Amino acid sequence: MAHEINQTEALNHLRTNLKQVAGALSSIRHDLDQTSTIPSWDDIQRGIENALQHLSNYHHIMEQYRPFFTAAHAYPLPTFPGHEKEAVLGMVMRKKLEPRVEEWVDTYGRLRGEEGGDGTEGAGLPMGEARELWSWAGGKVRELATEFADALEENFTIKEMEDGVENVRTGIRRNLAREEFEDVEEEVEVEEDEKKGKRVPELSVEQMLRFMQTGSL
Numbered sequence: 001m002a003h004e005i006n007q008t009e010a011l012n013h014l015r016t017n018l019k020q021v022a023g024a025l026s027s028i029r030h031d032l033d034q035t036s037t038i039p040s041w042d043d044i045q046r047g048i049e050n051a052l053q054h055l056s057n058y059h060h061i062m063e064q065y066r067p068f069f070t071a072a073h074a075y076p077l078p079t080f081p082g083h084e085k086e087a088v089l090g091m092v093m094r095k096k097l098e099p100r101v102e103e104w105v106d107t108y109g110r111l112r113g114e115e116g117g118d119g120t121e122g123a124g125l126p127m128g129e130a131r132e133l134w135s136w137a138g139g140k141v142r143e144l145a146t147e148f149a150d151a152l153e154e155n156f157t158i159k160e161m162e163d164g165v166e167n168v169r170t171g172i173r174r175n176l177a178r179e180e181f182e183d184v185e186e187e188v189e190v191e192e193d194e195k196k197g198k199r200v201p202e203l204s205v206e207q208m209l210r211f212m213q214t215g216s217l
Helices: 002-033 041-064 066-071 086-093 099-113 127-152 158-163 180-195 205-214
Strands: none
Touching: 002 041, 002 066, 041 066
16 A cells, blocks of 8 residues: 555656646746746746756656656556547557657757767766856856947947057048938938838848957958
8 A cells, every 4th residue: 555655646746846847947938938028137047947946856756766657557547538638648648759859858868978078978067067057157148248239339349449440441531420410311211222122131140240249241
C-alpha cells in the first residue's frame, strides 16, 4: 500500500510541477507578445529565473522517482471516455517524442556532448553561474544601448569621433546643424516620395549593427 501511495505522490508532484512550468513560460510569452510595451529587462530576468527554478524542481522530481517513471506504463481503464478525450488519450499513450521535442532533445544532447576547450564535456552552466551570466548580460546590454542612443544624437559616428572629426571629409561646406525649417522641408519631401511609391531596400540586421557601431555599411 505504501508503494502505491508513493506512486500517486510522484504523479501528483510531477503534474503540479509541470503545470507550474507551463504557467511560468506562458507568463513570459504573454508579457512579450501581448503587452503594448516591451517589459523591462529586470521583469524578463525574473520571469526566466522563475521558469528555471520550476524546471530545476521538475528535474529533481524526475531524479527522485526515476525507477518508477522508467518502469511505469500508461494504459486506459475501460471507463475512460476514449472518444470524448481522444486528444488526451493520444498524448498519454504516445511512445515517441513529437518531432519538435525530438529536435530540442537532439540539439541539447549535442551541446552537452561537445567538448570544452580543456577537453572536458560541456554540461551547461550551473544555476548560480547562469544567473550571474544573465545579470551581467542585462547590464551590458543597457550599457551598449545607452552608448548607441547617445551616439545617434551626434553629427559624427563613433569611429569618426575616435579617429578625430577634423579628418572627416563630408563634402559639406556649411554647418552640420540644420535649421528648423529645413527639417520641415525635408519631412515634406519624404512624404511626397512615399506617396510616389518610392521604397528604399531594407537593411539586414548585420548591416544595421555594423552601421550603428562604425557608421558605414
